Amino acid sequence: MGGYRLIGHPLGHSMSPQIHERLFALEGRADSYTLFSFPPKELEAQIPVLRGLDGFNITIPYKQAILPYLDSLDDSAALYGAVNTVRMQGGRMTGYNTDCDGFLRTMQAHRFSLQTSVCVAGAGGVGRMFAIEAVRQGAELTIAVRDPAKGQALAQEIGERFGCPVQVSPLDALDRPFGLIINATPVGMSPKTGVSPLPKSVVAQAGAVFDCIYNPRETRLLQDAREAGVPAAGGMEMLVWQAAVAHEIWHGSRFSSAQIDPLVGEMNALLDQKAGRPDA
Numbered sequence: 001m002g003g004y005r006l007i008g009h010p011l012g013h014s015m016s017p018q019i020h021e022r023l024f025a026l027e028g029r030a031d032s033y034t035l036f037s038f039p040p041k042e043l044e045a046q047i048p049v050l051r052g053l054d055g056f057n058i059t060i061p062y063k064q065a066i067l068p069y070l071d072s073l074d075d076s077a078a079l080y081g082a083v084n085t086v087r088m089q090g091g092r093m094t095g096y097n098t099d100c101d102g103f104l105r106t107m108q109a110h111r112f113s114l115q116t117s118v119c120v121a122g123a124g125g126v127g128r129m130f131a132i133e134a135v136r137q138g139a140e141l142t143i144a145v146r147d148p149a150k151g152q153a154l155a156q157e158i159g160e161r162f163g164c165p166v167q168v169s170p171l172d173a174l175d176r177p178f179g180l181i182i183n184a185t186p187v188g189m190s191p192k193t194g195v196s197p198l199p200k201s202v203v204a205q206a207g208a209v210f211d212c213i214y215n216p217r218e219t220r221l222l223q224d225a226r227e228a229g230v231p232a233a234g235g236m237e238m239l240v241w242q243a244a245v246a247h248e249i250w251h252g253s254r255f256s257s258a259q260i261d262p263l264v265g266e267m268n269a270l271l272d273q274k275a276g277r278p279d280a
């Protein structure tokens with residue numbers, strides 16, 4: 001069978017096939033990448049199909065559910081307890097998590113340092129990864145949430161694991177400058193655009209802002225940052241970089257910013273086109 005797929009449910013209008021096909025082209029390969037959506041009760045029955053692929057990516061709701069079926073885990077997946085990329089080698093499935101590298105490569109591309117005061121808004125799946133990675137890189141971390149109990153639970157986990165103090169704040173009570181603000185909530189995401197998870201006054205005092213939302217490309221949070229002259233980056237770069245890192249794992253390729261930046265632009269343009277066609 002072979003080929004590459006994204007598994008998840010539902011998959012909607014995922015941009016993954018377009019991103020991966022462009023990455024195959026950059027590698028000079030003629031492989032195929034398709035969406036493969038099935039309901040959770042079918043996961044076990046689909047494992048033989050997945051074993052027949054050359055590799056696959058995983059999104060919600062299978063990032064953790066796939067763990068019992070894998071033969072081994074890379075450190076990246078073990079650290080976050082979630083897998084988004086599987087490499088096949090001699091019929092063995094190894095799980096990786098490339099969201100983290102996608103995030104770090106995006107920070108590097110913008111020269112956004114994590115060795116500063118970092119505010120992560122949101123404490124869900126991706127927020128947990130940003131928070132852990134920020135601390136691993138030496139950040140002084142604040143987790144900003146709407147539900148303090150969820151923020152406290154993550155702060156305690158990180159504090160115990162890495163031996164560092166972690167602040168927790170309600171989102172609407174933030175009032176200090178941060179070296180870097182990261183949005184890991186879906187606030188501002190299409191179709192509910194035009195809203196920001198953070199007060200404008202806090203955004204204006206930040207050293208830099210990263211919004212992991214990629215649809216729309218220019219969220220209210222990014223607009224607030226740019227209006228205040230604060231360097232800002234959106235989530236499409238992370239989305240493209242995490243896909244590129246999957247190819248680096250599958251094929252030993254290595255991509256440069258000079259290759260990835262135009263692809264990010266292309267995907268943003270595709271998104272704008274789709275936004276102009278509500279039925280797309």
Ligand code: NAP
Nearest residue numbers: 122123124125126127146147184185186189212235238239
């Ligand atoms: P998740 O696990 O559902 O976590 C969402 C977090 O946002 C939770 O802390 C949640 O708080 C908070 N939240 C939700 N609605 C909120 C609201 N109205 N006000 C304040 N906080 C709110 O989701 P996730 O998987 O981490 O994804 C979060 C966002 O990241 C999504 O927009 C997703 O598209 C984006 N993302 C982007 C990339 C990329 O490559 N660019 C990768 C992964 C995710 P409660 O627990 O209180 O609900």
